[in-house]
Amino acid sequence: MYDTAILIGRFEPVHTGHLALLREALACAQRVIVIVGSAFQARTPKNPFTWAERESMLRSALTAHDNARLTVLPVRDYYNEALWVQAVRSAVARHTAAHGRVGLVGHFKDATSSYLRAFPGWELIRMERQGDIDATAIRDAYFGATPTTVAAALQPLASAIPPSTRALLEQFANGPSYAALQQEWLMLRSYREAWATAPYPPVFVTVDAVLRCQDQVLLIRRAHAPGKGQLAVPGGFIEQRETLWQSCLRELAEETHCALPEADMQAALQCVAVFDHPDRSQRGRTITHAHYFDLGQAPLPDVRADDDAAQVQWTPIGQLAGMEEDFFEDHFHMLDHFLGLTTRQ
CATH class of the missing domain: 3.40.50.620 (HUPs)
Structure with missing residues (x-):
């Protein structure tokens, strides 16, 4: 016993x-x-x-x-x-x-x-x-x-x-x-069916931008499935003729209209981390390269939602730990990796 x-x-x-x-x-x-x-x-x-x-x-x-x-x-x-x-x-x-x-x-x-x-x-x-x-x-x-x-x-x-x-x-x-979950289920099923005839299961590559400024972080609210209405960091799929760096800056600009000069972004880059857990995305095996930027105490850049973002917002880091259930896929854990959210609890 x-x-x-x-x-x-x-x-x-x-x-x-x-x-x-x-x-x-x-x-x-x-x-x-x-x-x-x-x-x-x-x-x-x-x-x-x-x-x-x-x-x-x-x-x-x-x-x-x-x-x-x-x-x-x-x-x-x-x-x-x-x-x-x-x-x-x-x-x-x-x-x-x-x-x-x-x-x-x-x-x-x-x-x-x-x-x-x-x-x-x-x-x-x-x-x-x-x-x-x-x-x-x-x-x-x-x-x-x-x-x-x-x-x-x-x-x-x-x-x-x-x-x-x-x-x-x-x-x-x-x-x-x-009803909302059913719409997501239908979208994900059609997404997977589109790749069903590929000779090998596809592996997708994405980029994400974790942008910090004045102890706030830039978030979007997703406009489309999957994750419609959920919070995420700006990001998306890499394009054929882009480097990871180019994709990261492009996705950030397309979704938030954050128009900082590339030199400023390069100076603010702290590190890049790869998130590759097999279950991190329901769309299929998706490996993302998250770029962590810290602008320090510089003025908050002007932002505006566009492309796949229904809303864009600067959110105080101190509030993020209580928002875990609002995040898309593993984006809360991505933020936790860089910002130590769960160690603050």
Whole structure:
């Protein structure tokens, strides 16, 4: 018997395979900690539900006795395994005894299960996969429906969808977020289909500009899907005859009309960082080169939204940590890398 059993997942949404793992954890330990990943993100077709909504799905499937033994902890995506593992360990340590016996429940589905090997000292409670359902199939059926046809669309998968999940899905389909997520899902599907006949999966290259001035940072609000209405740093795809530097300056000018001389931008450049996590973009494998500029205490450059930006704004750095759920893809983590946002909390 373990003192604590750990279950890690995204649960987007909760299905019967998740519950089988959770019940195994409850059977093996006095208390169970569930780590809900991809927390604090903006809603997307891949991450449509808040961590609290996912906790509700899990808890609604359990008895009162089992709920009393369960702790649910949200952990953000860091797009960096070492940082993520440290965050998970720190979260668990706050809720476990220093020398307690800890088990980690899971099964090796594919490459995304490699995290199970990242926690030496926790004993692996290995389970076989329970059925062949995954959350992607549920999301595809869900967003391929309409609010009035959701129940029928999910019926072929009914055996894999717990009542608590089904109830939330049907309720959510009649709420304000479903239509926008469905539009994003349709856009992303057509985007991927356009490249389906390529001889190899494409790898996209983008650039981003993190522009700091007077302890504020320049942000845009995206005008189009994916991420319509979400905050981002200015940036975009590199063009065929451009260098990364040229693309960065062009995208900054096109989206914000920031017209500083190139020499000033070169003098303000602090560093360039590559963000290449395979899951950082739902559009496909996308590697970005983020350029970090610091203009110090110079006057704030005049800016105006254009191109892919619906809005452009200078935002105080001190406010960014509380805006995490408003950001597109990994742009909050990009800012965190340069500005240390989460270390300020």
